Amino acid sequence: MKKLEAIIKPFKLDDVKEALAKEGIQGMTVTEVKGFGRQKGHTELYRGAEYVVDFLPKIRIEILLEDSKAQRAVEVITAAARTGRIGDGKIFVSPVDDVIRIRTGERGDEAI
Amino acid sequence: MKLSISAQTAGCSSGRGPTRTTWLGAGVTAAAVALLPALAVAEEAAEAAPVFTAEMATQLANLTVGIDTLWVLVTAALVFFMNTGFGLLESGLCRSKNAVNILSKNFVVFAASSISFYLIGWGLMFGDGNGFLGLQGLFALGGPDNSPATGEAYEGVYTSINWTGVPLYAKFFFQLVFAGTAATIVSGCVAERIKFVSFLVFSFLLVAFLYPITGHWIWGGGWLAGLGMWDFAGSTVVHSVGGWAGLTGAMVLGARKGKFGKDGRVNPIPGHNMTSVFMGCFVLWLGWFGFNPGSTMGVGDGALIAHIFTTTNMAAAAGSLGALVTAWLLLGKPDYTMIANGCLAGLVAITAPCAWVTVSSSIIIGLSAGVLVVAGVLFFDRVKLDDPVGALSVHLVNGMWGTLCVGLFANPDLAADLLANGRGALIQSQLIGIAGVGVFTFAASLTFWIVVKAVLGLRVEEEEEVDGLDYGEHGNHAYPDFQTVTVGGIAGAAPGVGHASAYQAVSPLALQPGQRGGAA
Numbered sequence: 001m002k003k004l005e006a007i008i009k010p011f012k013l014d015d016v017k018e019a020l021a022k023e024g025i026q027g028m029t030v031t032e033v034k035g036f037g038r039q040k041g042h043t044e045l046y047r048g049a050e051y052v053v054d055f056l057p058k059i060r061i062e063i064l065l066e067d068s069k070a071q072r073a074v075e076v077i078t079a080a081a082r083t084g085r086i087g088d089g090k091i092f093v094s095p096v097d098d099v100i101r102i103r104t105g106e107r108g109d110e111a112i
Numbered sequence: 113m114k115l116s117i118s119a120q121t122a123g124c125s126s127g128r129g130p131t132r133t134t135w136l137g138a139g140v141t142a143a144a145v146a147l148l149p150a151l152a153v154a155e156e157a158a159e160a161a162p163v164f165t166a167e168m169a170t171q172l173a174n175l176t177v178g179i180d181t182l183w184v185l186v187t188a189a190l191v192f193f194m195n196t197g198f199g200l201l202e203s204g205l206c207r208s209k210n211a212v213n214i215l216s217k218n219f220v221v222f223a224a225s226s227i228s229f230y231l232i233g234w235g236l237m238f239g240d241g242n243g244f245l246g247l248q249g250l251f252a253l254g255g256p257d258n259s260p261a262t263g264e265a266y267e268g269v270y271t272s273i274n275w276t277g278v279p280l281y282a283k284f285f286f287q288l289v290f291a292g293t294a295a296t297i298v299s300g301c302v303a304e305r306i307k308f309v310s311f312l313v314f315s316f317l318l319v320a321f322l323y324p325i326t327g328h329w330i331w332g333g334g335w336l337a338g339l340g341m342w343d344f345a346g347s348t349v350v351h352s353v354g355g356w357a358g359l360t361g362a363m364v365l366g367a368r369k370g371k372f373g374k375d376g377r378v379n380p381i382p383g384h385n386m387t388s389v390f391m392g393c394f395v396l397w398l399g400w401f402g403f404n405p406g407s408t409m410g411v412g413d414g415a416l417i418a419h420i421f422t423t424t425n426m427a428a429a430a431g432s433l434g435a436l437v438t439a440w441l442l443l444g445k446p447d448y449t450m451i452a453n454g455c456l457a458g459l460v461a462i463t464a465p466c467a468w469v470t471v472s473s474s475i476i477i478g479l480s481a482g483v484l485v486v487a488g489v490l491f492f493d494r495v496k497l498d499d500p501v502g503a504l505s506v507h508l509v510n511g512m513w514g515t516l517c518v519g520l521f522a523n524p525d526l527a528a529d530l531l532a533n534g535r536g537a538l539i540q541s542q543l544i545g546i547a548g549v550g551v552f553t554f555a556a557s558l559t560f561w562i563v564v565k566a567v568l569g570l571r572v573e574e575e576e577e578v579d580g581l582d583y584g585e586h587g588n589h590a591y592p593d594f595q596t597v598t599v600g601g602i603a604g605a606a607p608g609v610g611h612a613s614a615y616q617a618v619s620p621l622a623l624q625p626g627q628r629g630g631a632a
Contacts, residue, residue, distance in 0.1 A: 045443050046380035047450065047502070048490045 001096040001112065002070040006061045007035060007089040008081040013059050019080035020063070025073055027112075029062040039087035058089060064099055064112050177260045180410045181278045183417075184286050190402025191289040195222050197399055198296045201392025202303060205383035205449060205501045209580025210304045211590035217299040217308065221315045225292040228320035233291055234284055237324035238270045243335035245325050253284055272333035276409035286406065290350050291319045291327075293403070297354025300503035302361040304368050304381075305577050308585040310568045314361070317560050323353055326549045340537065341545035342522075342530050345407035347464030347514035348549050355508025356553035359497070364561040365570055367498030369577050378493045381500070386448060393452040397428050400459045404466045416467060419526075423466045424459065427478030431458020434482020442486060450486055453502045457485035460507055461514035468518060468527035477517050481510045512546050519543075 008016060013030065020028070034055035041054035065073055074091055082088050101111040199218035203211045225233075232250055239246025239255060248269035249255015257268030259280040266274035273283050295315045302311060327349050329336040343349050371379055383389060405420040435454020440446045458478035462469075465477065488505025492498075499505070519539030522530050530538055564570060571577075576584035583589060 045445065045447070046382050047447060048443055048493060049378040049380035051380045 001099055001109065002065050002067055003094050003096045004061075004063045004065060004070065004073055004077070005092040005094070006063075006077050006081065007033065007058050007091075008061065008077075009083065009087060009089060010057055010059045012081045012083070013061075015080040016061060016077055019076050020073065023069075023072060023076050025063060025065065025069070025076075027063065031060045031062075033058050033060045037087070037090070056087065064096060066109055066112060177277055177279075180276070181260075181282045183411045184276070184278050184282045184406060184409050187402035187406025188282075188286040188289050190399050191286075191293060191406065192222075194289075194293060194396055194399030194403070195219070195296055197392045197395030198293075198299070199392070200388045200395060201452070202300045202501050204385040204388030204390075204392060205300075206303050207381065207580070208384040208590055209582055211384065211582060212588040213308065213581035213585050214299070214303055215590075216586060217303070217306075217311055218296050220312055221295045221299055222292045224312055224316045225295045225319040226288060228316045229288045229291045229324070230284075232320050233324040234287065235324075236321065237287070237327040237332045238273050238283075239332075240269045240271050241328070241332075243329070243338065245328050245334075246332055253280065259283065272328075272331065272337075278409060283409070286409065290346060290403075291323050294323050294346075294350045294354040294357075295319050297351065297503055297507045298358040298361055300501035301358030301499050302365055303500045304581065305365055305571050306361070307569055307572055308581075310564050310570050313568060314357075314560055314564050317564075318357055318557070322357065322553060322556050322560070323349075326353055326553060329548070330545065336541075336545045336548060339541045339544060340530070340533065341541040342468070342518050342527075342538070343464045343515060343545070344467045344518075345404045345463045347460060347511045348545055350511075351460045351463060351507040352511030352515070352546070352549060353553050355504055355511050356550060357557040358499075358503050359508060360554060360558040360561055362497055362499055362504070364558070364565060367496060368500065369574060371498045372496050383449065389449060389452055393455055396456060397459065400424055400428065400463075403459075404463060408467070419471075420466045422471050423469060423474035424462055426471055426474045427458040427462030427466075427481065428455050429458070430475045430478025431455050431461070431482040431485070434458070434479040435486050436482070438483045438486040442490070449502070450489070453485045453489065453506055454482035456506045457481040457510045460510040461517060463511075464514040465518040465521055468523060468530060469521040470523050470526070473521040473523065477514070477521060481513060484509055484513055512550070515542050515546050 006016070010032075017028070020026075035058050036054055036056055039056065041052050041056070043050055043052050045051075061077075063073065070093060074093065077091060098107060099109075099111040100107050195218055199215050202218060203214040206214055231252060234253055235248075235250030235255065236246045239249040241247035249257070255269035257270055257280050258266060259268070259270075259274070260277040261267065262274055262277045268274070270280070270283070273287075276283065295318050298315065298318065299311065324332075328334045330341060330343050330349050331337070368381060371381060373379060401421055401424060404424040405417040408417055408420065411417060432451050432455040435457065436446045436451045438454075439450035443450075458481045461477050461481035461484075462474050466474070469477065485502065485505045488509045489499075489502050492504055497504070516539070518530070519535065519542040522535070522538060524531055561570065572581060572584060
């Protein structure tokens, strides 16, 4: 099993969700995060005092998948979330030891 | 607030034909009915002249008092409502972790003012006494008084305010809401780090003693009035007094943690709710339509109050635009908080001269106030005085400027009394007034702050300031459902400082149209 963690631009959430749904991937966990990579912040003024906005709002999507579907999901997410401009985000793929469905107690691929 | 006779008679409107005819017709009919018995007797009388009976005279007099009382009370209610504006404005410009505290300060300050002004403030301000303070009828409006009698007919100890023909309680309530306004100005300067109890006690003292004493000098028949200093609705009496007290408070308190860096850096601490700022500003603008025109404390023929409505509005509009342009030029973008400050600066600046200047002058006064307020905000940051909401720039700076504007812009047709000794003399009196009130209020408020600090303490503990005064002072959270602290604060600012945004809780995870909330 693989866990995909995708950091994307917030307004791309709907596109990614629908693209994944078309592939048959329904479940996901979403959180609001802030971050920056090489996308630099910008300077703003508030009542004459200067400040730098480094952290930009992003959305983190976490998905659990069978190994066989992971690569396809990466392609789908990448295509849906890309704008071509700096700050599009990243996807992290990591192996998962186990998955448990709380309601039934199922484990492994059956719990995905 | 004293009316000049020339102002009262300026510009009488004439377009009230139907009403006047109807009134006359009713009067004639009533008189004819009253005379019927007399007509029956004196048949030779060709036409009876309409008689104005004593009863009609009394009714007319009562009606005038009634209308003036209604005016005073309605405008007083508008000024009362300004406390809402201050609360919304200040809390919006400060961080959400202090929202409950700021709202509580603005709320309780009016309650405290009501009591202290009743107990002694009114008496010190309007009681007959000497040039410095009232000495008679000091406590709980207890002095003899036969309001609404005016002028020669007045018998009582509140002579300085006997020029308005309304009942004593109308006068009292109107003046009370003005006192409350002065006190609430202070809360903005000391926001986000003052102990609630200390602020409460200081407010009580401010309205019991400081505000009434300087008020006595100008509106209570004191020495400044005698010198020919004029302040129609209170640029000095209310706004600069609040400003001076706020200044000393901010000085004694010190800046908020993280506001000024060690290298002299000024760190922004953005407000948490710009919608609140917007609403607060408009509520204040609305309330000012009670503040300024209400200070006539009489409807008259409507001309003066209509004039004051107009000058008040134009100054607010011009102030907004003046600040907008200044901020745009100096800072690169039209910062909304500066525009709001500009609006209020214009209103403060027009408060003293509103009855005595032309509409075009009021625009100039407003514009200049807008420029001054932006400069003021930048200045106070530069001298390391932390004023979270710009109250010093709005009320102190423009309170003084507005008072001076009386001398600079008083119009001979509208302010003949003021200019009786020439414009130079008027300007001089205004300057003396500004300085006199400034020196006294600065020294006295500073003393009070120091005493309060010694007895009660003034500033909250550092840990409480970081966590937020809402929980520390009140045990409340303003927004328990929302995440109120955003990750990724402003560089150089204290931990927990949030990025300015209209709402913290709006996100792409919000419900989509057609979607039901709650878990499946």
